Amino acid sequence: MSSLSILILAPLLLASFLATLVGIWRLTWAYIITIIGIALSLAAASAGLFRVLQEGTLRHYLGGWPPPFGIEYVLDHLSAFMAIIIVFIGFVIVIYPPGAGLYHVPRKGVPMYGLVLLLISGLIGVVVTGDLFNLFVFLEIYSLASYALITLGGNRAVVASFRYLVLGTIAGGFYLLGIGFIYFSTGTLNMADAAQLLPALYSSPTVVAAAALIVIGMGIKLALFPLHVWLPDAHSYAPPVIAAILAAVQIEVAGYVIVRMMLTVFRPEYFIEILPITSAIGWVAAAGIIFGSLMAIAQKDFKRMLAYSTVAQVAYVGLGIGLANPLGLIGGLLHILNHAFMKSCLFLIAGGIRFQTGLHEVSQFAGLGRKMPLMMTAFTVAALSMVGIPPTCGFFSKWYLILGSVEAGNWVFVAVILTSSLLTAVYFFRILEKLFAAPPNDDEAVTKATEPSPKIVVPILVLAIGILVLGLINALIVTRVLWPVVALLPTG
C-alpha cells in the first residue's frame, strides 16, 4: 500500500481547477499554479519510479475500498515509466512561452493552462488506474482536453478537431463496448481480478469480441495505419506546443493501453496464439511505417511533415507490440520514451522558427542554420535521432526492434525498419542541407533572423540534451525498468 500513485494525479487535477478559476482574473497566477502543480506531480512521479524500482508494484485503494469492489490505483514498472515521461514532457510544454507555442497568447478567459493540466491528468489517470471503467473516464477526459486545445490553432484546426472528435468518440465507444463485454462475462472491472477470471472464458465469443473491440478502439487513438486519417490534420493545424504534447505522449498512451491489455488483463499468449491480434498489429504497423515515411517526404509544410512522421514513428510502437517478444516490446516501449523527446523537440523548434521568422515551409528555411546556431544544433540532434544514428537515443529503440525481429525470424520487419530509416534520412537531411549548406536567399525573413529569446531556446535545448543523455543511459533504463515489464512474454 502506498498513496504515491494518487499523489501523481492529485496535484494536476487540483491545479487544473485552480488555474482555470484564477486564469479568468490573472494569467500569471494561473501560470504559477500550473508550474507548482506539475512540479509536485513530477516529484511524486520520480519518487514513484524510485519506490517501484526498490519495492515493486505499489497499490492504492481509493477511499479505502479494497478491490475488486473499489477502484485501485496501481503503480508498476510500466505505469511509473509512462507517468514520468508524461509529466516531464508536460513540464517542458508549459514552460515554453505561449506566444511562440500557441502562435499568440489567447484572451484571458481561455483556460489554456487548465486544459493542458486536464490533458496531462487524464493521461496520468490512464496509466495509473487499475480499473477498466476508470480508464475509460480518464481516456475521455484527456480526449476532451485535446479536442479543445487543438482548436487554439484557428478555424482549420476546429474542422480537424471535429473530425478527431468523431473518430475519437468511435474509439472510446469501442473501448466502452469492449469493457462491457468483459464486465458481463466476468462480473468485474478490476484489471487484476479480470486477469484471474478471464482465462476460463477465453474461448467465449464475448471475450474474443471484447479483445478485438478494445484493440480496434485503441488502434484509432494510436493512429495505427489505416486508422490514422485524423492525425495529419489535427497535428499540423494544432499550435506547436499542443502538437508537441499530442504527438509526444497523448497518442502513445493508447499504445500503453494495448500493452496493458496484453500483459495484465489478458495473458500474452491469448493475444499471440489464440487470437492473431499481435501479428495483425505488427503487419499493419509495418505498412504504417513505410506509408508515414513516404507521405512525410512529400510534404512541404514543416509541421505537416512532422505529423506524417508521427504516423510512422507510432507505428514503431505498434511494431514492438506486434513482435510480442521481450526484445521487440522493449524496443517499442523505449521508442515511446525516445519519440516523446524527439518529436516534442522538433515541434517546439517549428514553433520557434515560426515565431521568430514567420516561416513554416521547408523550402524557405535556406540559410537559417547560421542565423540560429543553438536552435539548429538542437534540430540536428533531434533529426539524427529520428534517423537512428548512435549515440542518440533513436538508434537504441530501433536496435532493440531489429533484435526482436531477428529473434522472431521476421526478416520483412528488419527490412521495413532499415528502409524507413533511409526514408527518414531523406526527409531530414533535405532540411539539414537547406539549413546549413544551401546559399541563403534574399528573403527578408531569413536575412533578419536571429536566435530567439532564451525562454524559447532553453526548453528546446533541454529536450535535445535529453536525447543525448537517454542514448547514454539507455542500458540502465532497459535493464532496470523495462525488463521486469516484458518478463511475462514468451521468448523465441
Next chain:
Amino acid sequence: MVELFIARYVYLMIVVLLIIGLYGMLGKRNLLKKLIGMNIFQTAIFLFFIEGATKAGGSVPVIDQQLGMAAAQYVNPLPHVLILTGIVVGLALTGVALAFILVIYRAYNTLDDKAIMKEMSK
C-alpha cells in the same frame, strides 16, 4: 434459431442502432448529422449496459426484508452507475462538438464536409 433471435431481440436492436450511428458518423456529409450519428452510437452503448443489468422480476437494489440478501432478487446497480458517468461524458462531447460546429459555420458558412474541405485547401 428464431427463438434465439426473439430471446435476444434487444441486443439486435442495439446492433442496429450501433450501425445507424456509425453510418451517420462516417457516411453523412453534414457535420450536424455526424453529431446526431454520434449520439445514436453512444445511446446504443448505454442501452447495451442497461439491458445487461436487467433481471426478470428483479427489484430495486436496496436491501428489502422480504426479499432477503440473495443477489438474484435485485437488479444489478453497477452498470447503471457506469452509464450515468457515460452519459455525462457523452453530454460533454456533444457540447464541445456543438461549439465546434458553431465556429465552423461562422468561418465557412456551411456545414457540408466536402465544401469545407474545398474551402480549407484554398
